[in-house]
Amino acid sequence: MAVEIEESRSTSEKPAQRSRAPLGGLTLGLVAKIIFLSTINATSLWTLGQLIPERVWLGVAFVVLATVAIDVVYLTKARWAIPIKYLLPGTLFLLAFQVYPVIYTAYISTTNLGTGNILDKDAAIEQVISTSVGSTESGISYVARAAQSEDGTLGIILIDQRTDPPEILVGTNEELIVIDPADVVFDGERVQQAGAFTALNLGQAADFETELSQIAVPAEEGVIVLKTFSRAAVVGYSLQYDEAADVMRNVETGVIYRPVDGFFRAESGARLNPGWQINIGFENYERVFASEAIRGPFLRVFVWNWAFAAGTVFFGFALGLLLAITLDHPDLRGKRFYRSFLIFPYALPSFLTVLVWQGMMNRDFGIINDLTGLSTPWLTNPWMARGSVLLVSTWLTFPYFFLVSTGALQSIPKELTEAANVDGASGPQAFGSVTLPLLLIAVAPLMIASFAFNFNNFNVIYMLNRGGPPIPGAQTPAGSTDILVSYTFRLAFESGRGQDLAFATAISILIFLHVAMFSAWSFRKTAKLEEI
Amino acid sequence: MTDIGLGAPAGTATGTRATPATVARQPFGKWFRQVGWRHLVGVAALFFALFPVLFIISSSLNAAGTLSGSSLIPTNLSLINYRELLNGTEAPFIDWFLNTLYVAGGAAILNTGLAAFASYAFSRMRFVGRRAGLLSLLLIQMFPTTLLFVALFVFVTDIGGIFPGLGLGSRTMLLVIYLGGALGVNAWLIKGYFDTIPRDLDESALIDGASHTQIFFRIILPLAAPILAVVALITFVFTLNEFLVASVVLGQGKSENFTLAVGMFRFIDGQGGEWGQFAAGSVMAGIPVVVLFLFLQKYIVSGLTAGAVKG
Numbered sequence: 001m002a003v004e005i006e007e008s009r010s011t012s013e014k015p016a017q018r019s020r021a022p023l024g025g026l027t028l029g030l031v032a033k034i035i036f037l038s039t040i041n042a043t044s045l046w047t048l049g050q051l052i053p054e055r056v057w058l059g060v061a062f063v064v065l066a067t068v069a070i071d072v073v074y075l076t077k078a079r080w081a082i083p084i085k086y087l088l089p090g091t092l093f094l095l096a097f098q099v100y101p102v103i104y105t106a107y108i109s110t111t112n113l114g115t116g117n118i119l120d121k122d123a124a125i126e127q128v129i130s131t132s133v134g135s136t137e138s139g140i141s142y143v144a145r146a147a148q149s150e151d152g153t154l155g156i157i158l159i160d161q162r163t164d165p166p167e168i169l170v171g172t173n174e175e176l177i178v179i180d181p182a183d184v185v186f187d188g189e190r191v192q193q194a195g196a197f198t199a200l201n202l203g204q205a206a207d208f209e210t211e212l213s214q215i216a217v218p219a220e221e222g223v224i225v226l227k228t229f230s231r232a233a234v235v236g237y238s239l240q241y242d243e244a245a246d247v248m249r250n251v252e253t254g255v256i257y258r259p260v261d262g263f264f265r266a267e268s269g270a271r272l273n274p275g276w277q278i279n280i281g282f283e284n285y286e287r288v289f290a291s292e293a294i295r296g297p298f299l300r301v302f303v304w305n306w307a308f309a310a311g312t313v314f315f316g317f318a319l320g321l322l323l324a325i326t327l328d329h330p331d332l333r334g335k336r337f338y339r340s341f342l343i344f345p346y347a348l349p350s351f352l353t354v355l356v357w358q359g360m361m362n363r364d365f366g367i368i369n370d371l372t373g374l375s376t377p378w379l380t381n382p383w384m385a386r387g388s389v390l391l392v393s394t395w396l397t398f399p400y401f402f403l404v405s406t407g408a409l410q411s412i413p414k415e416l417t418e419a420a421n422v423d424g425a426s427g428p429q430a431f432g433s434v435t436l437p438l439l440l441i442a443v444a445p446l447m448i449a450s451f452a453f454n455f456n457n458f459n460v461i462y463m464l465n466r467g468g469p470p471i472p473g474a475q476t477p478a479g480s481t482d483i484l485v486s487y488t489f490r491l492a493f494e495s496g497r498g499q500d501l502a503f504a505t506a507i508s509i510l511i512f513l514h515v516a517m518f519s520a521w522s523f524r525k526t527a528k529l530e531e532i
Numbered sequence: 533m534t535d536i537g538l539g540a541p542a543g544t545a546t547g548t549r550a551t552p553a554t555v556a557r558q559p560f561g562k563w564f565r566q567v568g569w570r571h572l573v574g575v576a577a578l579f580f581a582l583f584p585v586l587f588i589i590s591s592s593l594n595a596a597g598t599l600s601g602s603s604l605i606p607t608n609l610s611l612i613n614y615r616e617l618l619n620g621t622e623a624p625f626i627d628w629f630l631n632t633l634y635v636a637g638g639a640a641i642l643n644t645g646l647a648a649f650a651s652y653a654f655s656r657m658r659f660v661g662r663r664a665g666l667l668s669l670l671l672i673q674m675f676p677t678t679l680l681f682v683a684l685f686v687f688v689t690d691i692g693g694i695f696p697g698l699g700l701g702s703r704t705m706l707l708v709i710y711l712g713g714a715l716g717v718n719a720w721l722i723k724g725y726f727d728t729i730p731r732d733l734d735e736s737a738l739i740d741g742a743s744h745t746q747i748f749f750r751i752i753l754p755l756a757a758p759i760l761a762v763v764a765l766i767t768f769v770f771t772l773n774e775f776l777v778a779s780v781v782l783g784q785g786k787s788e789n790f791t792l793a794v795g796m797f798r799f800i801d802g803q804g805g806e807w808g809q810f811a812a813g814s815v816m817a818g819i820p821v822v823v824l825f826l827f828l829q830k831y832i833v834s835g836l837t838a839g840a841v842k843g
Contacts, residue, residue: 029745054694082744086653087665090646090715097712098672101680101687108683326573331566338574340826342581347825349773351793352814355800356584359807365600367587399581456676458776463797485678489776492682505682512679516671523670 033074040070066092102512109284109505117262117275124276125241125248128264132272133216133223134238134252142169142224144232145190146205146212147197154211156232157194158224170197171217171224171232205229239272248272284506297471297478298487298507305483308389309455313447315394320401321439325431328409339406346399354463357392361464379465382480389481393460397450401443408442409435448522455515461486476500484511588811597808613808614816622806625813627788628795631703632772632817635791639710640768644760646714647722652748654719655726656734666720673716677709681780684709688781701785706778710771718763725759726752762831765824772821792817 044067051059073084111117119127142158147170149155155172168179168191177195185193192199205212217224222236239257240249248257248264257264263275289295327338345353360366361378369375378388412435420430461467467482467490477490484507492504560568583604591602595610617625653659654666677684685700688709692699699705729752737747753760775793782794790798796817800810 050694056690056694059694080659083653083657083659083662086649086657086748090650090719093646093708093711094672094713094715097684097709098677098680101683101712102672104683104687105680108686113686323573323577326570329567329570332570334571334574338578340829341578343825343829344585344822345581347822348585348818349769349793349821351773351775351796352588352818353584355796355810356588356814359599359602359800359810360584360587362599365598367602367604370600371604395580395584456678458678459773463775485776488679489681492685493780501682501686508679508682515676519670 037071037074041067062096105505105508108502109509110279110281111277111502112262112275112280112283113277113502113505115499116273117277119274119276121259121276124274127274128248128272129237129239129241130218130223131216132237132239132250133225134236136236136252138221138234138236140221141227141231141233144226144230145199146208146226146229147194147199148204148208149196149198154208154215155197156212156215156217156224156226157191157197157199158232159191168194170194171215171219173215173217176217176219176224202229280502284503285510287503288506288510291475293473293475297474297476300471300480301478301482301484301487304386304481305455308386308393308461308481308483309451309457311390312393312397312454312457313451315390316397316450317401317405317443317447319394319398320403321405323398323402324405324409328406339403342402343399345395346397346403350396350459351463353396354392354460357388357395358464361388380469382469382471385465385469385481389460389464392464393454393457396460397454400450401446404443404446405439408439411442412438445522452515452519452522455483455518456485456511457483458485458489462489466490476503588814591807592811592815594808594811597806599807602807602811613812617809617812617816622809623795623799623813624788624790625795625809625816628790628792629817631789632792635703635707635710635778636768636771638707639771640764642707642711643714643718643767644722644764646711647716647718647763648753648756648760649748650715650719651722651726652752654723656731656744656747656752666723669715669719677713678774678776681777684777685780701782701789703782703789703791706781706791709777709781710774718767721763722756722759725756729755758831761828765828765831768824769821 044063047063048060051063069088073081073088140162142160144159145157147155147157153172155170158169158171160167160169165181168181168184170177170179179194183193183195184191187199190199200208212226215226219234222234224232224234226232236251238250238252240251241247242249246259249255250257255266255268255270257266257270257272259265261275261280262278263271263273265271287294288298323342327335358379360368363369363375363377363380366378368378377384379385416434416438417430420434421427425433461481461483465479465481467479467486469480471478471480476487477494478487479490482490488504488507488511491500491507493499587602587604590604590606591599592613593606593609593611594602595608595612596602597613597616616622620626654662688698688700688702688705691705692702697704733751733755734747737751742750772791773793775797778791779794779797782790787795787798792813796810796813799806799813
């Protein structure tokens with residue numbers, strides 16, 4: 001961030017500051033400001049140059065508005081702009097990476113975005129046509145050999161005999177490339193090697209027969225396909241898009257495909273891939289509640305999510321408080337020693353320690369079963385797995401509550417408990433009716449914060465056991481220890497049916513609403529807002 | 533960490549060695565009832581807290597290198613796991629380490645900077661929308677970045693289509709995404725601290741002709757160094773631990789670009805084959821963080837009570 005000193009008037013009045021201005025009226029701050037603003041403007045212009053050809057109008061609007069705002073705010077000397085000078089940088093990042101994704105999440109949740117429905121309609125139409133292979137040859141054919149590149153990609157080496165000398169090309173599903181004659185190795189009449197591709201002999205080619213028959217090389221007037229192992233030909237596309245009727249027509253069979261739910265579908269139900277993104281309203285949300293196979297596991301995940309977060313805070317706080325009380329005795333030696341080492345589970349990066357626990361809890365090789373001589377199914381039995389998750393999250397949390405409880409205990413005046421003792425209260429009585437209530441006032445907001453944090457504590461759940469073991473019979477990938485956020489993650493990236501991104505965002509939105517309600521309640525409770 | 537960890541039993545001994553002096557003054561029974569049993573609880577708690585730590589240190593020094601061959605006391609002392617890991621034949625550990633430093637270090641410094649700027653405005657200036665701004669920061673904070681991963685995934689994929697260097701697999705993109713969370717809890721923490729710095733200081737500087745920028749950089753920032761250190765450390769550790777967004781952004785790219793969290797998870801997940809190397813990596817990755825924590829312990833405790841939670 002640039003250091004900017006803007007009132008040059010005040011600088012010229014102060015002799016001490018003038019000495020820091022080597023270039024006449026130019027202060028260090030002013031130089032930094034000029035460099036900062038020029039860099040921003042240059043970067044913006046370059047970015048716009050990339051965005052405009054791609055027609056990303058939302059991005060263009062953001063860049064233009066942000067740049068204008070930065071220029072105006074940092075160049076003006078008006079008083080109203082002073083707070084904005086400090087707020088603008090953070091706000092821009094907030095808008096781009098927090099606010100926009102929230103809105104975008106809500107938007108995606110009303111679409112069918114996912115594997116097979118990623119493109120927009122125009123791109124999907126183009127791709128459907130370009131991969132539709134007909135059987136009518138256009139008359140152009142090549143001498144061909146099946147080939148494979150070093151990284152395993154299959155392709156076709158083509159000799160175009162219409163030119164003299166014959167041109168050598170290599171075609172793959174992605175592209176058709178002309179090979180420099182210098183990179184071609186002949187074996188008599190036949191091409192043995194072209195660029196990175198080496199020809200396959202008949203035996204090798206037969207092994208890949210299915211894959212080779214599916215290669216369709218994009219060419220100008222259709223696609224090039226292998227007709228036999230030694231001959232390839234250009235064939236036309238079998239599908240044509242009728243823009244007026246908005247249907248896809250197979251020119252060879254006459255079958256008509258109509259757009260239904262983001263796919264072109266025939267009467268028979270056959271559909272053409274890929275599909276495209278469409279708006280489906282609240283269907284994703286309805287799916288959560290309508291289908292028993294989804295609702296059942298979802299509710300179990302939901303209930304366990306609450307139990308996990310509440311259990312973690314409860315056990316973590318109980319253990320931490322117990323230790324704080326035990327180790328807070330004036331005559332106890334080594335208090336600092338205990339404190340320094342008990343902080344370890346909290347200080348160490350949790351992704352490491354959770355993975356260590358995963359190894360220790362391994363049923364066959366883990367050290368816990370090794371030392372105890374048992375074969376406890378720590379992570380494979382649903383209830384044991386839930387217990388294990390709570391054990392690990394308690395281990396991670398108790399040092400935090402140990403530290404804050406120790407601090408809170410020390411800040412409670414000793415006179416209060418002494419007064420209670422004088423009034424005849426026993427030790428436990430004084431603790432229960434004087435110390436604990438005072439402690440809870442101090443610690444309650446932290447317990448709520450810890451609850452909110454653990455409610456979405458992805459690391460513990462996913463790294464310990466990937467949310468498993470799976471709930472039997474669930475239609476979506478739901479596990480016995482899955483919480484909402486890990487469930488959402490698995491829906492988005494690990495579902496057997498490919499990436500179900502839109503459905504995952506619908507669940508995210510449900511979590512948002514839930515967390516928002518909880519937070520609103522807790523803010524009222526802690527009355528934090530009155531401090532503003 | 534090796535030294536600190538292995539020092540634990542010795543330290544415990546110091547704690548109990550102090551007992552004869554106390555015993556001399558009062559009977560052992562009374563001492564035990566009042567103080568002694570606390571050591572039993574303390575040592576049990578230490579065992580619970582440090583068991584995984586000792587286990588991982590021991591595994592890292594065990595030449596066997598497998599999960600099943602590991603024990604609490606290393607049987608076959610050797611540094612071979614460290615050597616093999618640093619050779620990088622199994623995994624580009626050094627790359628992961630540097631990537632994590634880049635992303636978490638960058639996020640810590642820039643986030644703290646951005647939050648400090650905003651906090652100065654919120655603490656020292658009165659303007660239209662100040663209260664609304666503070667409240668909306670709290671509101672937005674309710675939507676944790678981790679829940680936005682699907683939108684971020686699509687967003688970053690799209691960006692990668694236009695700026696190939698910033699698409700999926702880009703460390704810089706990950707760092708920039710983390711900057712989105714700069715305002716929020718951090719700004720609240722810093723603002724709270726700024727509020728405790730007397731305004732008289734600003735006013736006298738103002739009378740001496742200082743501009744608002746000079747007041748911010750020369751007076752407020754130096755005085756707020758403790759909270760800035762805490763916020764930077766908490767952001768650093770949070771970012772270092774962040775797995776979900778990191779694996780969404782980096783997971784499909786080259787493994788040299790992984791952070792430690794993504795890399796170590798992929799490295800060990802489910803098999804435990806290279807357990808020794810994983811353990812060596814954990815020890816090397818854990819030491820800097822623990823050292824930071826122990827150095828800044830005093831500040832952190834004050835930051836903790838102000839409501840910061842880390843994972």
